[in-house]
Amino acid sequence: MTTSHILNAVIPLVADLAQEMPERERMRRLLAALRTLLPADAVALLKLEGEWLRPMAIDGLVPDALGRRFRLAEHPRFAQLLAAGQAMRFAPDSPLPDPYDGLVAHQGQPIAELHVHDCMGCVLQLGGLPWGLLTLDAMQPGRFADAASLELLQAFSNLAAATVATAERVQQMAQLAHSACSIGTIKAPSDRVLLGHSPAMRRLQKDIALIAGSDLSVLITGETGTGKELVARAVHAQSSRAAHPMVSINCAALPDNLVESELFGHVRGAFTGAQTERSGKFEQAHQGTLFLDEVGELSLPVQAKLLRVLQSGQLQRLGSDREHHVDVRVIAATNRDLAAEVSAGRMRSDFYHRLNVYPLQLPSLRERDSDVLLLAGYFLEENRSRLQLGGLRLDGAAQAALLKHTWPGNVRELEHLISRAVLKALSRQDASASRGRPRMLTLRTDDLEIGPGPHMQQPPQPEPTSMPATTTSLRDAVAAHERALINASLKRHHGSWAAAARELQMDRANLQRMAKRLNIEKS
Incomplete structure (x- = not known):
């Protein structure tokens, strides 16, 4: 490779460091430049997050690879790259499984049943600490055999680290601008995260960042299965209350005779069976967030009792005359049209307006374009890890079927459909194989069972x-x-x-x- 060829690939990246651009575009240009320098069939940039590696950008892999998260303990190649601290190559006959087997794409479709035969990678260091990995894979053995490939990758990693550092600084500045009043440590709310790069999800993520810095009540609306609790947790995690508890309560599961006790607490002897004094959900969420899921299920009398605490933070435990003051941010969620519930007399208008200070409307999966494949990749990797499979992939027809489906049950339907399909494919494979589980399990359209059926009725x-x-x-x-x-x-x-x-x-x-x-x- 000539010096001019190298300069032609690198100089635009250096110029990009001084330019403002979306993070995804910056990462895309980085990987595109890498593929012009080194003859890889697929490249990926992965960020280290605790015991996981999360793809930030991919080029040459199937779309669902972007939604996967790779646990280091289950992927020894990644673990070795991080331990090496520098560029290294795996021999074509290495016995270690390759995480990208079956995920390399050819003209947008996965290459059926072919495995990666040559791969190398390097660690990206930021501030002397490992930030993540750059990986390159090829289908042809010996593609990266020459020493010059390793040297070039190691040199390129410094430029890649500068690109990543620039993207992170831009993101941090944007977060500070949205939440200048935020203090405390932002904790990861759960293993599940909000995934999506569609315009609808980008708008939602901007709204979450905007509202998180305030203490306004939030009403999350959307169809069943769109991820309303995940959004509530994201708002809490990005708020100044993140160091304090987020308490969740399912309003539909509250027995009528125990609603006051659950929400406000009770004193000993307040009712039969009240042997001790007990705080309610509002007090448990003091200085934090109270999440009222399925808030449309609350009866009119309970709505009236909630109005006072929503307005002033004052409450009384059941059976007590003593006032308690709580500092709680309320986030509510429902799949009902609460304005219609008010018109029908099933919800108090004053209660509705107390909740609906800042509305967040969640997009359905039908409105999220190619997010379907990204989410499918996340659920595929979950199932691969849980069932201890070597590899799990979708064939081209299955990808097309997922994109074409209308998803009446949204993300929850997709999650359950993928889990069922994996079990069906595994059962089919086990029935045809004489011994052991397959190295690569491929899901087909008949495993997905998408089409006229119970879920479409x-x-x-x-x-x-x-x-x-x-x-x-x-x-x-x-x-x-x-x-x-x-x-x-x-x-x-x-x-x-x-x-x-x-x-x-x-x-x-x-x-x-x-x-x-x-x-x-x-x-």
């Missing part, structure tokens, strides 16, 4: 009921019809009163009172 309609032949009055006929509808709905939803109430478009407490009047026993 319309929501069940109330079952038709016939009028009792012995009815002697209109009141008896109406009661019989109501009883049949409620029983049928409860049967469909396996005894869930909250789900039945949603289907019948009633408040749950009102439904249970009606059931009591109609002599329908609770299961």
Whole structure:
């Protein structure tokens, strides 16, 4: 390779360091330059996050690779690269499994059943500490055999580190601008993270960064399965309250007779069974965040009792006259149209406006373009790790099917579909193999079962009921019809009163009172 060739690839990257540009574009240019210098079929930039490596940018790999996270303990090649501290190459006959087997793309499609035969990589150092890895893979053995390839990669790693440092400084400055009032340490809320590069997700992430720096109440709305709790945790994690607890409560699971006790606490003897004094969820979330999931399920009397604490932070434990003051940021979530609930009289307007100070509308998976494959990659890697498989991939037809599907159940449907498909493919493979699990498991469209089926059906309609032949009055006929509808709905939803109430478009407490009047026993 000539000096001019090297300069032509490197000089634009040096110029980019002084330019403002999106992080993804900066990383894309970095990898594109690397592929012009070294004859790789695929390159990737991975960031070290504790015991995981997360792809930040890829070139030459299938799209779902960007959604995967690689645990170091399960990928010895990555662990060796980090331990080496410098550029190193693995021999084509290395017995160590390659994390990218089956993930290298050819014209946008994965190369079926071919494995990486030559790979090398190096550590990126920032401030004397390992930031992550640059990896290069080739399908042809011996592609990186010459010593010059290692030397060039090691030299390029310094420029790559400068590019990464610039991107991180830009990101940090943006975060400071959004949350100048934030203090404390931001903790990772859970293993699950918000993934997505679609315009809809970028808008959502900007809104989260904007609202996180304030103490305004947030109302998260969106279809079932869109990840409302993940958004709530992201808001909390980026706020000044991140060092304090985030307490979650599922409003649909609150028994009517224990709502006040759960939310506000109680004193000893407040009711039968109250043997000790107990704080409620609001006090447990003091100086932190209280997440009210399925807030649309709260009855009107409970909404009225919540208004005071939302307005002033004052509450009384059940059975006590003593006031307690709490400093709590409230985040609520629902898949209902709460404005319509107010119009229908099932929600107090003052309670609704207390919650809806800053609304966050979550996009459905149908609105998120190629995020489907990124999320699929995340769930594929989860299943690969859980089932201890060598490799897990989607064939081209399966990728196309995922992109074409309308996803009525959103991200949760995708997660469950991938998990089922992996088990089906594993069962199919085990039935055809004489021994051991396969090195590479490929999911096909028949494993996904996407198409007309139970998950595509319309929501069940109330079952038709016939009028009792012995009815002697209109009141008896109406009661019989109501009883049949409620029983049928409860049967469909396996005894869930909250789900039945949603289907019948009633408040749950009102439904249970009606059931009591109609002599329908609770299961």
